[in-house]
Amino acid sequence: MEVKLLSARFDIKDAHLLEVAKAHGAYETLDKLFTMTPVQVMEEVKNSGLRGRGGAGFPTGVKWSFLPKNLDKPVYLAVNSDESEPATFKDRYILVKDPHMMIEGIIICCYAIGCHDAYIYIRGEYTSQVKILQKAVDEAYAAGYLGAAVGGKDFRLDVTVHRGAGAYICGEETALLESIEGKKGQPRSKPPFPAVVGLYDCPTIINNVQSIASLPFILANGADAYRVYGTEKSPGTHLFGISGHVEKPGMYELPLGQPLLEVIDKVAGGVWKGRKLKGIIPGGSSTPVLTPEEAKTVTLDYESMAAHKTMFGSGGIVVLDETVDIVKLVENLISFYHHESCGQCTPCREGLGWMLKIVKKLLAGDGGREDIDLLVELCDNIEMKTVCVLSAACTMPVRSYLNKFRHEFEAYAAEKASAKPDLREE
Amino acid sequence: MSDRSELIAVGKPFSFDAERDAEFERLITRYPIRESMIMPALWLVQEQDGWICAEAISYIAERIGTYPAKVFELATFYTMYHLKPVGRHHICVCRTLSCYLRDKQEIVDYLAEEIGIRPGQVSEDGKFSLEEVECLGHCGTAPVVQLDGEFHEAMDAKKLKALLATLD
Numbered sequence: 135m136e137v138k139l140l141s142a143r144f145d146i147k148d149a150h151l152l153e154v155a156k157a158h159g160a161y162e163t164l165d166k167l168f169t170m171t172p173v174q175v176m177e178e179v180k181n182s183g184l185r186g187r188g189g190a191g192f193p194t195g196v197k198w199s200f201l202p203k204n205l206d207k208p209v210y211l212a213v214n215s216d217e218s219e220p221a222t223f224k225d226r227y228i229l230v231k232d233p234h235m236m237i238e239g240i241i242i243c244c245y246a247i248g249c250h251d252a253y254i255y256i257r258g259e260y261t262s263q264v265k266i267l268q269k270a271v272d273e274a275y276a277a278g279y280l281g282a283a284v285g286g287k288d289f290r291l292d293v294t295v296h297r298g299a300g301a302y303i304c305g306e307e308t309a310l311l312e313s314i315e316g317k318k319g320q321p322r323s324k325p326p327f328p329a330v331v332g333l334y335d336c337p338t339i340i341n342n343v344q345s346i347a348s349l350p351f352i353l354a355n356g357a358d359a360y361r362v363y364g365t366e367k368s369p370g371t372h373l374f375g376i377s378g379h380v381e382k383p384g385m386y387e388l389p390l391g392q393p394l395l396e397v398i399d400k401v402a403g404g405v406w407k408g409r410k411l412k413g414i415i416p417g418g419s420s421t422p423v424l425t426p427e428e429a430k431t432v433t434l435d436y437e438s439m440a441a442h443k444t445m446f447g448s449g450g451i452v453v454l455d456e457t458v459d460i461v462k463l464v465e466n467l468i469s470f471y472h473h474e475s476c477g478q479c480t481p482c483r484e485g486l487g488w489m490l491k492i493v494k495k496l497l498a499g500d501g502g503r504e505d506i507d508l509l510v511e512l513c514d515n516i517e518m519k520t521v522c523v524l525s526a527a528c529t530m531p532v533r534s535y536l537n538k539f540r541h542e543f544e545a546y547a548a549e550k551a552s553a554k555p556d557l558r559e560e
Numbered sequence: 561m562s563d564r565s566e567l568i569a570v571g572k573p574f575s576f577d578a579e580r581d582a583e584f585e586r587l588i589t590r591y592p593i594r595e596s597m598i599m600p601a602l603w604l605v606q607e608q609d610g611w612i613c614a615e616a617i618s619y620i621a622e623r624i625g626t627y628p629a630k631v632f633e634l635a636t637f638y639t640m641y642h643l644k645p646v647g648r649h650h651i652c653v654c655r656t657l658s659c660y661l662r663d664k665q666e667i668v669d670y671l672a673e674e675i676g677i678r679p680g681q682v683s684e685d686g687k688f689s690l691e692e693v694e695c696l697g698h699c700g701t702a703p704v705v706q707l708d709g710e711f712h713e714a715m716d717a718k719k720l721k722a723l724l725a726t727l728d
Contacts, residue, residue, distance in 0.1 A: 217697050218695065218697075219695075220656045220657040220658070220694070220695040220699070221657050221658055221695075221699045222695075222697065222699070223697045223698055223699050223700055226697050226698075251590075257697070258603075258638070258640045259640070259693070259696050259697060259706070260697065261706070261709035261710075262709060262710055262711060292590065294587070294590040294591075296596075296599070296600070297599065297600065297603055298599075298638070299599060299602070299603070299638030299639070299640040299641055300638050300639040300640035300641075300693075300694075301637065301638055301639070302694065302695075313599070314591075314596060315593065315595065315596055316593070316594075316595030316596045316597065316598045316599065316630075316634070317595070317634075318633060318634065318637040319637070319638075334592055334593065375699060375700050376700065377657075377658035377661075377662075377699035377700050377702055378657075378658055378661045378662070378699075379661060379662075383658075383699075383700045383701070383702070384700045384701075385700055415657075419656075419657050450699065452657060452658060452661070452699075454661070458661065463657075463660075463661075466655070466656065466657065466660045467657065470656050470657070470694055470695070473694060474694065476637075
């Protein structure tokens with residue numbers, strides 16, 4: 135099932151070094167790139183059907199085409215390497231194992247959109263990884279792939295690595311821009327969208343690492359070659375990170391459209407320790423959980439996930455075995471989003487904390503059935519009432535656990551009933 | 561670490577060493593506005609001293625030409641900036657989803673029992689400090705421990721014990 139388009143150089147020793155990457159084809163698309171017009175490059179990417187790999191799945195080429203024409207302002211590119219969604223670790227492989235593939239992708243993107251200043255926003259937690267990335271950027275400068283004349287052509291491109299410092303919200307594209315501008319990572323209201331008013335009030339494209347890293351293959355081989363993989367509406371390959379209770383967790387590159395359960399069994403070795411499957415989180419912690427029954431018909435593409443009322447997300451698949459206490463899992467989940475709320479909107483800042491208190495109350499055996507209903511009500515009152523989707527990234531999965539595993543919440547509520555009988559009616 | 565509401569003054573002025581000074585000057589040319597340098601400058605301070613004191617906040621503000629409050633604001637918002645000294649060895653244990661599912665608690669319990677530190681604390685001898693942090697992006701090799709910035713994957717109490725034994 136596995137293919138190696140993006141991960142072609144991952145197994146080559148020291149492929150993060152320019153010399154090694156170059157010996158294996160890095161930067162070979164540049165000759166072709168500069169014979170094309172920017173419009174031709176943009177069309178090729180549009181035709182490939184590449185969808186944004188950060189989680190939303192918006193077509194990359196279409197996103198680029200939203201840039202206003204004939205503006206006298208500079209255009210910026212921000213490469214989103216914040217990768218902060220729990221269960222997501224795919225971009226790290228690119229940053230560490232083949233950073234030159236990403237830099238080559240940045241050159242392609244910048245040429246297409248007319249950008250001369252790109253920023254790579256890498257999460258602060260990636261301490262050892264940022265050193266590898268910075269070295270790769272330095273090497274690319276020294277070799278003339280970046281700087282005043284990219285590849286000896288009349289095209290300037292400066293790439294700056296900007297480190298985050300521990301805020302999940304900076305993976306949200308407008309929070310990321312605020313952060314580069316030297317502000318707290320608090321998302322902006324949209325519209326205006328960043329393609330029109332972005333970084334430093336200039337038109338800006340924000341693309342995920344994996345989207346950018348997919349460009350060299352597309353340019354070298356053409357849109358049709360990319361479409362050989364995947365499905366009609368979800369073309370290409372994706373780096374899937376499989377974690378949790380499987381025998382062989384790890385990062386696997388697969389064409390989109392593969393059956394989820396088959397991937398878990400054949401690629402990731404199945405549920406560990408011979409245990410039974412309880413549920414699957416399909417695309418990062420913010421995606422609604424699937425029951426084993428639901429998972430039977432799911433394939434790994436955007437359409438199938440939507441049809442099953444969940445999301446493809448970041449491709450971070452988490453397998454839950456039969457021993458998982460769903461209420462404790464939900465406590466861990468809410469705790470994360472509560473901690474990462476930027477504090478800007480009251481429903482998120484206060485609401486997620488309230489939800490956490492209720493779940494803790496249930497776990498302590500002090501909660502009743504009314505608390506479960508209150509959790510649902512809170513989800514209703516938080517969701518879509520905030521500037522960004524962080525709060526929904528918490529309430530959507532929580533809602534799915536409440537719907538699909540309600541009996542586990544009720545069991546905690548029942549503990550209260552049995553421990554402290556209400557004698558008032560007697 | 562835990563309390564992020566106060567700055568600690570060390571009683572002597574801060575300044576970058578030659579290496580960080582050069583890096584500051586290199587980076588500031590990359591941004592069209594000087595405020596963009598606040599985060600990189602905070603990182604440079606932390607690299608140099610291990611944490612960020614009150615004097616360093618003023619130093620950055622002056623160097624960039626902004627208010628100390630603006631620098632302080634970012635230093636408190638972004639949780640990776642240490643506003644008080646950490647141990648000689650700083651341990652981060654990931655507490656989120658995949659690490660939670662693969663028993664990060666065993667590691668936290670081990671540190672509490674054997675080293676005597678709980679999340680948010682520095683050991684009495686100043687050797688270790690511990691933080692439980694949110695997702696570190698190593699979910700496929702969970703649970704993960706970040707020790708002095710280096711990642712150690714698929715950890716358990718036994719492996720951690722062996723690792724800590726190698727430290728001064």
